[in-house]
Amino acid sequence: MSQRVPYYDIAPDGMKIMMDMEKYTKQTTINRTTRELIKIRASQINGCAFCIDMHTSDARKMGESEQRIYCLNAWNECSFYTPEEKVALELSEHITLIPTKRVPDDLYKRVREHYDEKQYVDLVLIINQINSWNRISIAMGNTPTKI
Template sequence: MSYYDISPDGMKIMMDMEKYTKKSSINRAVRELIKIRVSQINGCAYCIDMHTSDARKLGETEQRIYCLNAWDDCDFYTPEEKVALELSEHITLIPTKRVPENLYNRVREHFDEKQYVDLVLIINQINSWNRISIAMGNTP
């Protein structure tokens, strides 16, 4: 199904958000790690394939890509990456009604207010892409 042709206005909104998140001050490597991890959680093979390829082009190592599903047990992710991944998992899995204060405070140790908002938008954007790709039957 060519959903870009069927709903160009809806897909334009998605692409406009994508353009915004690409311009954020969040490091591109961090953005790709978030996209891979969220796509792993959601089981979106299409997005996992796309974003692991993008991460490799940025110089990401195989070890860091392969270990993303166990990032919290690895010492080769930076504190900034770890807190971004923790926030990504929290928002994707929605275990509580809000981000816990201690997580928010740890995120703010590495990211300013604007970056926090941008992180939330990046996380929500990849969740939306995952759901679109899965619903439309996209495969790598």
């Protein structure tokens, strides 16, 4: 990985907060597949090559199909994502693009058809976390390493 500055060394307290939040998101009841799909989709929208590389690799290691990874840009046109995944991906897009998309009440209601109140909050935190990582990674000049 290439980066501009050793930010973990320069701001260890801040990065510890990021890592603590990451730990929290992994302990939620949102399944790992959905979490990884959210991370890939938000990273695609934000153009974070480092995070796209990391999370597509993680998804493949956990058994996610190439087809589902490749089709994330058009998830809403594919029948092989579950209704729960689709609504989580839609929420992901709205939060990632919040200045123009917002989170309308009808989307909130559709999310709540599949997720309880705590899970809704956890989805928002997972989406917020990957958006934060994307911004840190892009600002720090992180790039994936060719394999």
